Amino acid sequence: MHPLEKLFRPRSVAVIGASGDPGKLGGRTLFHLKELGYRGRIFPINTSGKEVQGLPSWRSIADLPEVPDSALVLLPAPAVAQALEDCAAKGILHVQVLSSGFAEEGGEGVVMQERVVEIIRRTGMRITGPNCLGSISPPDGYFGTFSSLLATAKPGPGKVGIATQSGAYGSHIYAVAGFRGIGISRAIATGNEADIDVAAAIDYLAEDPGTAVICASLEGCRDGDGLRRALLKAAAARKPVIIMKVGSTEVGAAAAATHTGSLAGEDRIIDAVFRECGAWRVSSIEELLDVAQLCAIAPLPPSSGVGILSVSGGIGVLMADACIEAGLDVPPMPPEVLAQIREIQPVAGGRNPVDTTAQLGGRMHVFEDISQAMMQGAQLGAIIFYLAHIGRNVARFPPLEEALTALRRSFPDRLVVAVMTSVEEVRQRLNVLGVPVFEDPTRAVRAILGAARIRVLQAAAAAPPAIGPGPPLDLSATNEAAAKALLAGAGLSVLPERVCLTAAEAAEAATALGFPVALKILSDDIPHKTEVGGVMLNLADVTAVAQGFDEIMRRARAAKPAARLDGVLVAPMVTDGVETIIGVQRDPVFGPMVMFGLGGVSVELFGDVAFASAPLTPERADALINSVHSARLLAGWRGGPALDREALVEALCRVSKFAARHRDAIDVVEINPFLVRARGAVVLDALIAPRRA
């Protein structure tokens, strides 16, 4: 049994702070338990000790005749700690604290929440909240929440599990799911997350046999590895996870920080973590539920190829555009398939989308027959039908139902989606067949995209490889030469460079290395050398190098009089290749994260970089490179040679391993530029920032 089973699906529950007044939160929660179909035992706890809402009640937890599986606490905040102590004493170890007035209000509330945390640590109790909406399990008739939504709409039972931090956010999702007929297995809102967070709830849902699809919403995240583990567990169980994370913009992140007290962080880092762990991120509640609904009904499409059959040419084109823009394929049908199609429906047009025209005269088998031809003719993962208003007419529906039944039977692993206006009955009958129905063509495509991507992401989902700590590093010096020495030790190529302390040494080094050369100031105190004029390029002879040495030292002294100068680095000029940037930064939540991009305007103007968790495998490194748009420059640009991608992959793996091994010692590794050449790749400049105390 999962350790949270009793919390999500208690067979008996105490309501601490139960009230006879359904206007009060403790009254409303009791009312929901009593009236909405819960078959477990309910124990109201109330200081009066008389019956509450017709149920026998108890003065205290201690008085209860048995140990209930769970307790819901609805007392004023100052009384919560004692209630938790009482629960622990009684042996109730699964408690939901619905009361507010804790950390979210600051001041005294923070202190009270700390006390809750202390009780959890001491007793091993598991709690949700404080300041949470509670949880529901519609298949059990269990609605352990005061949500006012239930006054007008009770979520129905089904296979979609929902975990959100915010209660209002969650109840909005429950409500819309209900309007759309999406059944819920369990739903929980975790509130202030003194113990159980969204990740822990996902972990439960991933194991819960009643849940097939998981929807989640995060505002912040404190335990990156916990989130990774939960998402990977769901991916391994092949339960699609559709997830939202608010705070993606600066304004949003600032607001989320104010609101939850948790760091939003670099949005693309959480994006990368979701992707690596097989979760599909969406940006609206509508999309969340569209994808969830599709996944709950139908198989995930086995390829990104989509066949489009439309009774309207225009809407066929609209859907083809939407597919292509989303990154799905709309492969044109080969001539032999087109010939078959024309035989089935002579007026049909197009190679995919196929326009059947509306001239069908009730011959619904046309859809099945053409689909059969298309499915056999191309690697399609999904077929979309645009069927206009057929779904509004129940009388005209049976032949369509028959055609789709046959099609589903022939291709049980492919996704078949109907787009049309329809009445509820038709929609439900198609859902039973495993055919999701959408009214809006663009939303249908967006949902198919989600399902197709989830299949690919889950198949590739994996944690970053485990890696032990490396031997202690000497980080007493952090200038460029020291950083390069460390990276060379990690197996990266660096140039034959020399640290010089005098102009004469520099001239001699340059002569030995070969002209032209670059000179760079060396100082632990000057991490950004160009800012002080500490870099000179393309020095062509001995005189230029000697003068350059003096000039660079002079500039550094002028700009940073207090800096300790370690001399000047003399390096050969190498420019034959493409400049890339490789960085690893230690994210406070997700640990060391690799950043990769190409130098110049791609990064600085178009923000064309991508992130991945460290350490990288070669496959992940390759995917990281591919997810950078400008990486196509590596294949050769304007007739230039293809560059050594293998060397780049190897370097990414080595840097990422180095940073992961030394995560306790290093905050940042930045190699900029990292020059990828036709053969090999080399560190041109590097910076290592030791971990701040």
Add this chain to the structure above:
Amino acid sequence: MHPLEKLFRPRSVAVIGASGDPGKLGGRTLFHLKELGYRGRIFPINTSGKEVQGLPSWRSIADLPEVPDSALVLLPAPAVAQALEDCAAKGILHVQVLSSGFAEEGGEGVVMQERVVEIIRRTGMRITGPNCLGSISPPDGYFGTFSSLLATAKPGPGKVGIATQSGAYGSHIYAVAGFRGIGISRAIATGNEADIDVAAAIDYLAEDPGTAVICASLEGCRDGDGLRRALLKAAAARKPVIIMKVGSTEVGAAAAATHTGSLAGEDRIIDAVFRECGAWRVSSIEELLDVAQLCAIAPLPPSSGVGILSVSGGIGVLMADACIEAGLDVPPMPPEVLAQIREIQPVAGGRNPVDTTAQLGGRMHVFEDISQAMMQGAQLGAIIFYLAHIGRNVARFPPLEEALTALRRSFPDRLVVAVMTSVEEVRQRLNVLGVPVFEDPTRAVRAILGAARIRVLQAAAAAPPAIGPGPPLDLSATNEAAAKALLAGAGLSVLPERVCLTAAEAAEAATALGFPVALKILSDDIPHKTEVGGVMLNLADVTAVAQGFDEIMRRARAAKPAARLDGVLVAPMVTDGVETIIGVQRDPVFGPMVMFGLGGVSVELFGDVAFASAPLTPERADALINSVHSARLLAGWRGGPALDREALVEALCRVSKFAARHRDAIDVVEINPFLVRARGAVVLDALIAPRRA
């Protein structure tokens, strides 16, 4: 009276091909006219000449006792031409041909459509179709269509006019509009567009007093200037135009071309035309109707600043993210406003979004009071409220209604939007107040974006300035030197360059111009010089130039033995600036269109270019530059100097005028690179392609 008034709103209508069988198109159309509230006179025309569906009928148009305003033709295609002749003879000059079997089927159908066009030309008759769905005017109870939608859902009357090319596309929009309670003024589907196209329909709707908002959908466009005029008329009337154009991807464009026989064209060109003419392009039917619904109910927001008030912190953040990503502003409230907010609702958090928390205890005036403070404290164009499930509870609604009524009264020109789950009654009551209601937070933001942008676009909407033809050009030579001479004549700066016929001449020219120089092959037959190795850069002395001359001539002869070579252009090397690309291409539908972008990866890798109609005004040129992402490089890059933007604007205007003046003689002007320098800007290479015969 608009020339199409009788077509859209006939006071009497003949149904040619009326049938007693409502299963047939001619029977269904008559049924709709008879049964759905039309108050005009209906004249069924039927070969039997007996009564049809209980109405007296006539054998022929000629027999009619009066001249009806319009006729609907539902005969088989081969009989249509004679029916049109009969209509013309009777004096009916507004006819809708609903019959199919014309150009859309190819072969004989094309010939029959040509005959229809000939009749239109000869008689001055105005027709929609053939192969169209007809039109409706719900306020008149007029449903002149066979659409099967009407069997289950009749669009209600309202202020939204709809013009689509495709009938199925149109009827999908009518259906969804109906489900959402969006009332329609007129709707038309133009089918094969032998005469009336979507632009002509928009032109009518722009003048129609019953229409306040226009929705349109195009698959192709044949008359670019007609579309411009219609959109500008709507913009001048301050009627929002929300428009879709399918075929935005290559696959979609190919499908649209198959399907409609019309060219999809470069999608960004039609994008530019829409924008210039004040129309707002959307990519889904859902978005089309969301924006239309908002515009039909509420004022367009006077600024892009949005205030967000939410009972849920999480959903406030979600909406803030959506605003920022869409390009709306979410300005933080100044401290004095925050102080006011805390006084009104002490537990409120955030600077915008403002989290009121759900602890309101029915105090709905909180929303009004906080909004008042926010509206006065910042330049907000709109306020969004997230109100959870308040709208599900009619009993709790009156205090909210009161608060919003007061708010609308205080700020009649600002947009107030409610996001919540709600019952229909609450939604309708808020709509009456001018408050649009959305269930999905992200959709609400997207609709606000549309409304805000429409206001800005309509205010700036203008046709490209009229410009007469220029004096005839000598286009007998088109090599680089000739192209530059023409551009110099148009007022652009070119370098002092020399055309040289021998190596000695080249060496002499280089000496006179100053080293280093560039050499470029000159030939009308070699428009792409680099492809034949016809460009050499950075030649530093007389020897290099002389050898370079011979080498270039040799390469050109080897690559293109048949080309006539006009010598070699010797030009000074100039590199101090940012390379841009200025192009003008004559679009077959929209005439000369300017393209602008920055050289290198910005264009080639990121497709960072923008289009505008020629000729440009300085304002439009400036906006064109701003719409290119990488244009920020012009302000100075990595400490470099700011570049001469004014010179660029002037050059764009001059090139665009030149191309527009000579649109009958020139297909393409391309200046690549056009170097923008710290002072001035200069043509480095140019190509002019005369108009193909």
